[in-house]
Amino acid sequence: MAAVSGAALNPAFWNGKRVLLTGHTGFKGAWAAIWLTRLGARVTGVALKPDQKPNLFDLAGVAALIDAQVADIRAPKALDAALAGREFDLVLHMAAQAIVRTSVEDPIGTFATNVMGTANLLQALRRQPALQAVLVITSDKVYANNDAGTAFVEGDNLGGKDPYSASKAAAEIVVQSFARSYFPAVPVGSARGGNVIGGGDFSRDRLVADIVRAARGGEAVVLRHPEATRPWQHVLDCLAGYFTLIEALATRPDAPRAVNFGPRPGGPEVTVGELATLGVEALGGKPWVHRPDPASLEARALAIDAGLARRALGFESRLDAPQAVALTMDWYAREAAGESPLGLCVEQIEGYEALANRDLG
Template sequence: MAAVTPSFWSGKRVLLTGHTGFKGSWAAIWLSRLGAEVTGLALPPDQTPALFALAGVERRITSRFVDLRNPGAVSAALGGHPFDIVLHMAAQPIVRASVEDPIGTFQTNVMGTAHLLQALRRQETLQAVLAITSDKVYANNDAGRAFVESDNLGGKDPYSASKAATEIVVQSFAKSYFQSVPVGTARGGNVIGGGDFSRDRLVADIVRAARGGEPVILRHPEATRPWQHVLDCLAGYFRLAEALATDPDTPRAVNFGPRPGGPEVSVGELATLGVQALGGQPWRHEPDPGSLEAKTLAIDATLARTALGFESRIDAPEAVALTMDWYRRQAGGEDALALCLEQIEGYEGRP
């Protein structure tokens, strides 16, 4: 089965929030390639460089800079513009940033989602709404068990808690106001890929350190995460949105992560692979005893396979290799957009 259905997306009016971020920029590029009419809502990029600028995303879609914390601005941005599919990716996505600014994180992730859903109530053409949350929505006791969609929600840090709260907000709006429009959530694993330059993200830290001739500092090299290439994750999101719009029996919350039984890669192993690919210095361990980050995290993506026929195509070592190849070639002068389109085309051709 194809990763996504081009005929579904061709001509679809898609509202994509968070289009200026790493994952949102990849989504905008892919959706425009599929023939969708994409409108992006987000704050301007908060770092330089940014994939949004490097790949010229604003030239491929309709881009609107809007703060989702401002309900009036959200309502005005949507007014008079009908949409078929909504992909809500805008968020404050960094755990350490949430510890530094918990109120801002809750305002963006929880109230930003509520403001968007409130504005969408006036849309008459909606076929599906999909809100992207996180694999960190589950109450994690570091037992190492892979979480399934029916597990309890929770969160030790403000980011995780804000995403768990977002799940509840989405459910409440869905049941109260969107009875005729399917509204779902997607819980993705730790996403890696070319073009992520965000603060306090492992791959971005590895790239910055390698380019600066410095060792990357790791707080928890032994920690494990469900690493997933950005194209695998986005393909899952797109497949779920397709299913929500066409099949009333589609689950309303779905995990997306690596295939069961695939090779696990720890933080330290990922850093080693990255350093080797980029020719950087060996990483250095500096423990952070006050960290709230979970030592182990795994999600069970069985439901995506059984309900949607979707399964990740790229295992963790290959995801790292594709990611580092993107950065190496981009640093060598190759065009960021061309690199993204090349990897998207390659992914679409996978069995």
């Protein structure tokens, strides 16, 4: 078993790697693009244009850092055109419809993106001759959840009562099928991350983004389920886990093919209401208000066990929930004060790397 190292990444592995990153225009994808380029990777992004303003992709000028291609993964011909003439060593598939409430409003579009989009990408990758590893990002919500609050492990049953969760569980089955049928020599894995927070998320119906919009507009954020619990994780912890896993897939035959990434066990648990309180206090907003939604399909309790990442990869998150919230709100406060969004991302990436290297050294 590897020694637990937290998040120290290997720049020598990433330097010069040709990386296909889908979903680079999203919140998490933009952070990934910035970090990968700093590690020396040659990144090609494939995604739709951002669907809201503001967004981190535009604010941080990510298009200037990578080879950014606009294509819809639901359209095989458009995807093939975006990949034409390009070869890749590694693939990080993050493109998705990632909002639960949007999936309830548009289930067919959600399944088209998250299931068929994943299948379309894997089909296109069959024509890539130099692949070393493929990592598909799914979700902590892939498990059949009875709201008991039990932490799910990778071998638990897949499921999902809302279309988003079900689509991500179905994507896991697509990944397993393609891996076994068409990629006998290329490791194809999936990563199941917790609820990710961080600076630069302005998405609709995302808690942190809602808190920020309310604070900046002088309004009170409305919470549907303030008692709900989630495995909150800072975006840098989550991405470090993804990067660690795909490096293992590319270099170790014993690397696991499906891995949870979430907070350290035994850390402080933060409810939706507590996170909102921390955010409101940091940004100087109004106290949140509770407005129940009896028709909501969202799980009240969700927890994942990240023990496999620790045992098999030597990886565990470095930031607990209060630290993740503090780092997130610091980003938004300083961005609102006029600091460079890209500069803030780089500063936090460098601080995170320094933390990992200090612990190692």
